[in-house]
Amino acid sequence: MLKLTPLPKGFLGILTLVFAASVQYGFSQTIAKLDSSSVYTQKIPGTEVSFDMMAIPGGIYTMGSDSLNIDESPDHLVKIDSLWAGKYEVTWELFDLFLAENKTVFDSLPDETLQKVDAITRPSPPFEDPSLGMGKDGFPVVNVSPYAALTFCKWLSTVTGRFYRLPTEAEWEYMCKKGADTEDFFSEKTDVLDQYIWSYENSDYQYAKVGEKLPNAFGLYDILGNVCEWTLDEYNATYYEKFQDSIAENPWNIPTKLHPRVYRGGSWYDDLENISPTKRGESGLYLQKNDPQIPKSFWWYTDSSYIGFRLVSPVEQPSEEEAQKFWQIVLDE
Template sequence: MLLALGSCKSTAPSVSESNVKDFVKESYVEEIPATDLTFEMVLIPEGKFMMGSPESEANRKADEGPRKEVALDAFYMGKYEVTWDVFELFFKQNQELFKDLEVSKLDVIDAITRPSPPYEDPSYGMGKSGYPAISMSAYSALVFCKWLSSVTGKFYRLPTEAEWEYAAKAGTDTAYSFGDDVSKIDDYAVYYKNANNQYAKVGTKLPNPWGLYDMHGNVAEWTLDEYKENAYAITDPKNPWVQPTVIHPRVARGGSWDDDADVLRSSARVASSLKLQKRDPQIPKSFWWNTDSNFIGFRVVSPKVQPNTEEQAQFWQTVLDE
């Protein structure tokens, strides 16, 4: 399964300022066929980093350690969180937009089950155009990734927890990508004290050193991992991934507009639970939507070394139980 995550035979080096600049030049804009919508992907260099937080870090939680050196292969990551503009293309009622795709792509996307909008507005009236998509389950985010992969012909998925933290730290080893001085957070993050009780359009604050926006705050972001308190002790140091076996708990990262600053730290981890669905009256509860997660969205990644067709099929079988 590591191949499906985008493996590379070379040994991951430490990241330097010069090779990050070279990788930034290789970033790209993905055009979604049959639409005028695009999204930007930033190439994150292969490298090693210390995953977790030091015991000296303020507000550190026990599940952020023990610290572990992790090596990761190169991957592309969304410059911004996935917006409603892109996510809603995935809905059933927009299926007709893609009827003129080549037959091979059309056959695949027509076979992917897609959600209709929920009974209640999943944006909670906070805005849609240019705003991050929220309220979807981790399952829904993953099916979206499979749909996006089929439409574009490029493999997209959620980031692993390790990939997310590596990208968030962006070569730093401090509580936040901008340092340890929390007084600077208003410049980089939408969070409880400055959010005016709602999320903001993506990219309204300063980016981290690798050009990624809203890695701290705005909306928390789903990762590919099942939450384990002792994850760092049980996973491999190369491309670690706790493969999901349950709906909850999954790991969300980055904190949100409804969180205090300590939850926005680069190493902070949050476990999902059934509480995200507590107001859902359906039996069984929806696989697609959470009634109580208007603070969780996601961003996509794509391995620099693309998995082949068989590896992709194995990956979707694993994460979607197909």
């Protein structure tokens, strides 16, 4: 069982300090201004693969809801720092570069960087095709554990020289809610929401290529629907209660075990009426029920073809030492 050491208070804020480390071929441009039209493209050295990150200006919002779902209440104020977020959910083209069989692609990296990359454990071969035949070219990654997603983030950070991670639950909801075109967007009629969201009603019973629906106001595609997205948080149904009388600053419920983790956003597998920016998914061993291996894979899930992930990167980057501390905590290193 994964056992994680608690983070010092305010550590997520520490992660917004300046990240001095960079590598040749990596992210070297300085982005001096952050506004809703800002975007940068991250290229992966030695490949033709790249991805876009959209600017998410920080702010204060109301997290949660007063719905009948107890784990969504009470609603409370949360302050989020500015960050960058993946324009799309991570696709197979990018994730496959992380797999062990593709290690030689990065032999041209500087020796110091290559040594760090080679030291990162790569996923073992999956028991079966993790895409389940639904498609890989332009499609989101699915059937990966939160551990695999986080290790991928560490690998990507090492290869590019820029710090990438999963969003916290609070960051994810902020990107979804504040990226709505109007305050009552999520009460729109089905035919309007259908333009933005892949759900059980319109998905043809499988996930879709990223970017085929309309983006939200932040320029993020499929933030709701298509596939759910892993977050950094451990699931706790009553976690919001501790913030009802204050403004929570960059809250993060730090995991102490592998399950339960929070995933957000709804998917092609969910009815449209059950997809919302506040609904919280709870991981568990049920996501591996059809894995016959003993022990079950730490990397791949057999029953989560509706869960992927999206990258974020703080505007103010952590130092190399602070980033290392983060990986030690989230990966139990």
